[in-house]
Amino acid sequence: MTIFILLIIKSSMTLQQLKYIVALDLKRHYTKAAELCFVTQPTLTIQVKKLEDEIGTVIFDRNTTPLTPTPIGEILIAKAKSTLREANEFQELAYDNTSSISGQYTLGIIPTIAPNLLPLFLESFLKSNPKIKLVIKEMQTDFIIDALHNGTLDIGIVSTPLEDKTIREINLYQEPFLVYCNDKNTFGTSEIVKQDDLTPDDLLILEEGHCFRNQVLNICQDNDKNKNKAFLFESGSIQTIKNLVKAGLGYTLVPQLSVVEDLENNHIKYFENPKPTREISIVVNKNFAKEKLIENLLFEIKKNIPKQVKEIDNYIKVRWK
Template identity: 40%
Template structure:
């Protein structure tokens, strides 16, 4: 049994095809097929059901693949530990990031980290918190940028910044007469929200009390979106209000329709998280420092006394 053979069976499992796996591994299909057959003969089991398309692992193949991933990942960790000790920031890094941060945070630091570490290949995946944490647990991701806390003792977190919330109001909205807003001013019946599964949706609902909406302000439709940009455009068209994190509010054109909260300001804690398998300490430090160094004014890695941290209701994952 060789590490190469394990990499080949993982490629077949991931692509569902011997030909695609061969291209991914940069070998000919006969070479890949022969090595997998040798492994099956050595183990005395059939790993793949070749009668199905796409090709699927057998039941015992699933168990072998699960262990193979750990072995291959372990070998990669050995190389990463050595690189880290040498101060060499290179290789692949897979990072998850929640949708309410991705389009606003990544442009602030991505080019800087790429320019500083050209041999480092970064892959970002936009995911909701629950999916991301599961991928970190099963080693499909190295790191995640999420709202914390996460109730999992195996997930380590490093606070990047505290991000205050703003209220974005439609033209002519009665609340525009106020310079700052309180939670009691907002109604859960009136706010435009993200879809289920977004932690920011739950945080928004926790701030918007069931204040009665005047009949003149009642909406004639209900709408939930997976994008803060869609919610902003609906508000621009005259649909009530939505809540925006600080970064998402930075590019709002008509800033006269943004209202801050009065003290204590509702704030979310944004952190870089990883599982116990992640050992690249030098790389972790470089990434954290680069992100913090490129944050705009208004964001800080320490929470001020006038900020109220709104915990992530979806962060308590078992």
């Protein structure tokens, strides 16, 4: 480890280049690795090649599909991971201050949470923490997990549990699922819906890759009699699906924070108790040392979320996988 760190000091090698080779080892594909590092594919490709030229060693075998590390490359990548972990720990310990926090941090948040949660707390959080700059990225859960692993992301907000021993989860709230339909008489005249009443017929869902999609399928496929029926539509946006529902093209399930009840009351039905919910949490790498940042973020979110998610106590968590 000492030799490797000295090599970095004596050359123009950067920690960013080490992040690139770790990401490339994880994804084994230039474009996917670049997405993970929030850079363009040419930038990542050039920097990896520059690093190889400088140390005079080929780290990746380009003649294989997918890319594979060379034998010496595997050793260097392992050292790079250790170096990045130690560099992160050094930075966090060196600049940690129990009374105030400052600096730039990257926050990853899944698309089905971001548009509903960020407007509730972000302004208040930034006013209360004026020395912090947040770089916020909408990312699917799998990408957030990968980025927390390789150090390209500081904090995530996702649906949990992740069941990953290297990631710490700090619970924020339980968010109920609602049935969103065009006709108030869909599934009967009652405003309360039983999970067994749902069928996949005319169900509109998010496209693959969204954990919310998996949760909706888990709710709607509890009945064996419905498991072989086809789903008619998939989209990348809950708002698009809601607009299609309003046009009479089916029904869907939505998270409660995505609904303005005063304006959309004619389109929503509630589940009977125990209500199916998704658990929303802050997630960080186990080595993340900025406890004050986590505490402040937790405080601002819990202070600003509406009472319908603060007060729910009779629920069953729907898993995202």
